[in-house]
């Protein structure tokens with residue numbers, strides 16, 4: 001498994017006069033490509049299967065679905081040759097235009113089918129050109145972009161750019177705007193595979209982990225909570241009388257001892273399901289923001305001691321300790337785009353205000369800890385790769401839209417699995 005790390009750096013330039021016309025022509029061609037694809041769309045009647053906006057779940061309803069022409073005859077010949085007519089710049093730009101136009105159209109279609117967009121042709125507003133590696137050279141600190149083959153070039157001196165010492169990997173696509181040039185660097189990172197380690201996120205009543213091959217795994221600790229609650233009530237009933245009767249004091253101590261031993265037993269049982277597999281367990285350090293500060297501090301103290309017990313047993317039984325992970329922002333940070341959202345204040349779902357991802361808060365935290373353990377930084381592409389095996393379905397049985405925009409998968413992505421039965425298939 002590889003991850004491609006892409007870093008982008010932008011520099012300002014003062015070549016507006018030289019590039020402005022080219023950028024306008026490029027945008028115009030992109031719009032023409034969209035116009036042509038649009039006019040070739042086939043609208044077909046389809047029975048309504050899903051809960052689409054406006055139609056509800058009515059079985060008898062039909063809707064009209066657009067089909068974008070995908071055949072090579074149209075895409076690579078008809079469309080391409082009509083775009084090339086009168087195009088004075090490099091032919092490669094026409095190929096970029098076609099690729100970009102298709103990606104815009106596919107994303108429009110996907111959203112249209114979901115009821116998020118209307119049957120209106122997309123309009124390109126942004127003015128920029130994507131420049132592939134084949135269309136520029138980089139020598140002695142100068143990027144030379146070919147605009148018209150063997151005739152017209154634009155040079156950008158980047159020899160003194162601050163990022164040159166920092167950037168790793170090979171120079172990739174450029175994005176040219178009227179006043180700036182963005183340079184991307186692509187670095188292929190090999191992820192050591194397979195990695196037998198798992199990162200646990202501690203929650204009040206469960207431990208949650210995410211693993212790309214296991215999905216969302218959970219150890220339920222509700223039983224421990226139940227044990228503590230039972231003894232808390234028992235003690236309360238006695239406490240009032242205990243101050244007067246010394247014999248009851250002894251009874252109170254007996255309760256506490258019994259509570260401890262029942263908790264220990266439970267933790268033995270829970271950790272035993274994990275020990276047969278050669279896995280290293282990583283835990284977040286238990287100082288989660290706000291977790292142990294506010295109310296219900298007694299229960300939280302208990303939960304904390306349960307987790308500590310759990311970790312100690314695991315370490316003892318497996319003879320291995322993984323590491324500890326930093327829980328800072330693991331709940332608030334979006335595991336897809338990396339944006340840090342406002343505190344969730346008890347909400348069970350994180351709705352990312354940067355990329356719109358909807359995800360269960362515990363799953364999100366677990367994915368974040370997984371990324372931290374593997375030394376990866378969140379990115380939409382990586383997120384997609386990690387969720388690859390877990391994204392083909394939703395709880396409603398509706399097929400997820402496989403296009404660019406996977407927001408809909410959200411928290412319905414998968415359900416946590418109890419027990420580690422599936423571990424044996426993986427490790």
Ligand SMILES: [Zn+2]
Nearest residue numbers: 334337352355
């Ligand atoms: Zn996000």
